[in-house]
């Protein structure tokens with residue numbers, strides 16, 4: 487089976503389904519885009535409006551490509567699934583809705599057609615439950631990012647029953663025909679980019695509120711300090727929709743292991759976000775979010791929400807001594823004696839620790855983690871590259887890195903802070919080139935949660951371990967300064 491797709495059906499004509507349909511058309515495929523029949527308007531009006539939206543927002547490379555997408559609905563046009571080569575499911579993030587749809591698809595689809603889901607959080611093993619061998623053999627997750635035309639990352643997840651030929655064929659289509667950077671992910675909640683990205687979004691939001699930063703200040707620190715796009719953290723929430731918090735974040739938290747650190751940063755329980763949602767402040771798609779625009783023409787003004795009062799005020803350009811003094815030096819920024827410095831350090835520490843913790847279970851190697859965050863979230867550096875930069879800013883030179891290359895660096899994250907130890911020779915544990923793994927370290931009792939990275943060959947893994955060692959030193963210094971006992975990580 488080659489990469490040719492004569493006909494694709496995309497089910498769900500929301501932000502993602504319509505964007506995916508447009509991008510498939512950009513690659514020359516004939517696409518049927520279908521949604522439910524709405525209570526008002528034409529029977530296929532949801533898909534018709536979605537195509538118009540893609541035309542207005544640049545989802546099509548050329549307006550003429552819109553003619554390759556036919557608007558349809560699931561009641562009158564479901565027969566189109568029967569001769570489709572690829573059926574992409576992009577309906578709401580609801581297990582029951584997706585599962586029922588798969589049953590209907592399976593009843594009519596032809597042999598060898600590919601069925602894939604765009605779910606952002608639900609593992610494939612949950613989605614295929616009770617659907618039989620034939621379905622499981624042709625089913626995968628093809629996780630596009632928003633907007634599908636522009637975001638380079640595509641996370642590909644297959645299951646033990648997915649035919650190798652289906653996996654290879656889908657990978658080639660996504661890579662060669664759609665031009666995506668395809669990363670194979672393990673079948674874990676949130677895969678790679680959202681597992682780490684959603685956690686980062688939760689931490690960056692809640693820590694900004696805790697450290698008393700304004701919306702503009704937090705966004706400036708995240709974009710200029712970390713190298714995430716200009717939207718920072720609050721601008722990003724406005725872009726993706728704050729209404730996703732009770733849907734996507736809840737869905738992710740519900741399926742994460744109980745000891746996952748994300749539970750310490752549960753956005754769905756945050757009262758400020760709750761109040762915004764009650765008022766309908768969901769971001770750019772609604773009447774405003776953390777930012778809003780009012781007035782028209784020369785009377786147009788941009789306002790920002792005050793994170794204490796919840797009232798809007800004029801947007802202010804942030805002047806942060808921390809950013810001006812530190813420039814591109816991440817270490818200086820982290821150590822700056824200000825709310826912005828403490829905020830940067832806290833977000834960086836949590837981000838790198840969490841990435842270190844989850845990397846062994848979600849990715850084949852650390853490079854996939856960095857690439858996923860670069861291509862899926864448009865960060866200029868992934869979490870391990872940020873750790874690397876932090877180390878460079880500490881003056882650790884390449885030959886010093888090499889000196890420790892024969893050692894295991896083990897970063898142990900304990901519930902009451904960070905602890906790191908360097909052990910001389912654990913190479914017996916090292917198995918053929920794999921530089922990242924998870925094993926129990928009983929001697930470190932009473933450690934409850936252990937994440938560690940070891941690396942003999944890959945500097946990346948070492949750097950993450952080293953980062954934690956330095957993090958520990960800074961942490962101790964800060965703890966000593968405030969003359970208080972070690973505080974919990976959360």
Ligand SMILES: NC(=O)c1ccc[n+]([C@@H]2O[C@H](COP(=O)([O-])OP(=O)(O)OC[C@H]3O[C@@H](n4cnc5c(N)ncnc54)[C@H](O)[C@@H]3O)[C@@H](O)[C@H]2O)c1
Nearest residue numbers: 498499500501502503521522576577578579604605606632
């Ligand atoms: N929004 C994002 O940034 C993003 C990014 C990556 C993945 N995802 C995932 O993509 C999927 C779709 O997300 P979205 O943001 O486009 O959602 P959306 O709410 O914008 O659109 C969902 C669409 O599905 C339709 N729908 C619901 N039940 C249906 C059914 N039984 N048959 C046909 N259509 C049905 C709805 O009418 C709606 O138009 C979800 O699984 C989501 O987790 C979203």
